[in-house]
Amino acid sequence: MKGKHHSKLLKDICDFLGSDLDSPPCSSIKEHLEKCKNCEIYVDKLKKTVALYRKLSMDTKVPDRVNRELFAKIYFSKDKDKGREK
Amino acid sequence: MVNRLEEDKILQRARQGDRDAFAELVKMYGDRIYGLALRMTGNEKDAEDVYQDTFLMALRKLDQFKGESSFFTWVYHIAINMAISKIKQRKKNFSENGLEDPDFDRLHQEPQKSWPDIELTQVDRERFRKKLSKALEKLPEIYRTVFILRDMHGLSTEETARILEITPSNTKIRLMRARNFLKNELESFLKEEGILL
Numbered sequence: 459m460k461g462k463h464h465s466k467l468l469k470d471i472c473d474f475l476g477s478d479l480d481s482p483p484c485s486s487i488k489e490h491l492e493k494c495k496n497c498e499i500y501v502d503k504l505k506k507t508v509a510l511y512r513k514l515s516m517d518t519k520v521p522d523r524v525n526r527e528l529f530a531k532i533y534f535s536k537d538k539d540k541g542r543e544k
Numbered sequence: 545m546v547n548r549l550e551e552d553k554i555l556q557r558a559r560q561g562d563r564d565a566f567a568e569l570v571k572m573y574g575d576r577i578y579g580l581a582l583r584m585t586g587n588e589k590d591a592e593d594v595y596q597d598t599f600l601m602a603l604r605k606l607d608q609f610k611g612e613s614s615f616f617t618w619v620y621h622i623a624i625n626m627a628i629s630k631i632k633q634r635k636k637n638f639s640e641n642g643l644e645d646p647d648f649d650r651l652h653q654e655p656q657k658s659w660p661d662i663e664l665t666q667v668d669r670e671r672f673r674k675k676l677s678k679a680l681e682k683l684p685e686i687y688r689t690v691f692i693l694r695d696m697h698g699l700s701t702e703e704t705a706r707i708l709e710i711t712p713s714n715t716k717i718r719l720m721r722a723r724n725f726l727k728n729e730l731e732s733f734l735k736e737e738g739i740l741l
């Protein structure tokens with residue numbers, strides 16, 4: 459597979475690789491991905507990479523201390539507003 | 545999760561100066577905003593600042609929020625800008641280092657080996673998390689931000705493009721390169737650990 463068709467296909471594959479990997483690719487890519495074991499494995503690796511990072515991000519919680527400080531500031535700004543109204 | 549209608553009610557109360565209502569909004573979206581701040585800045589101290597400053601600014605500017613986007617998107621936008629200015633403050637080299645496209649020629653030359661299913665627990669969990677974070681930090685900021693928004697936070701291409709003020713196709717290219725980079729980083733780590741041969 460060389461030349462214009464190949465570079466167009468490559469562009470489409472790149473486009474697909476920057477989309478949601480579970481979204482249906484256009485028919486020409488789909489055809490290639492189904493036939494080409496290497497590309498299929500490559501996409502699978504990207505999916506696994508993304509999945510690991512998702513797990514990492516879902517674990518993140520705001521530390522309690524940070525929230526306590528923030529809430530104190532939020533309620534304090536209310537008192538300041540009141541002070542200004544008087 | 546509350547629906548849009550309930551959120552509007554909470555917002556309305558918050559606009560009228562009800563701090564409890566605003567605190568509700570913080571509780572709803574706080575973890576996601578903090579997670580974003582932590583990934584983008586790469587350290588807890590800066591993440592705290594970005595997180596708190598974001599919601600305090602949102603509180604101050606609440607009357608400017610017209611509801612054209614969702615409240616979350618609006619706050620998110622504030623957080624991203626805060627995080628970016630934080631990074632710029634401390635980094636000398638805020639450069640647009642190029643990342644490579646996946647090498648399709650090489651990919652097609654030799655048979656690829658697939659990965660097994662990988663769990664965070666496979667390597668000592670903390671060490672694995674650190675490794676993932678480190679790899680993310682290695683990404684030039686313009687790629688990292690796209691990856692964080694798209695893949696870690698699940699925003700759409702269009703949403704991400706709008707927030708970062710770039711085109712959707714630029715967003716896709718950055719995402720593709722970022723994914724490819726992180727995959728390579730992960731692959732060499734997994735090889736070091738003996739999980740991949």
Ligand SMILES: [Zn+2]
Nearest residue numbers: 494496497652
């Ligand atoms: Zn292929």
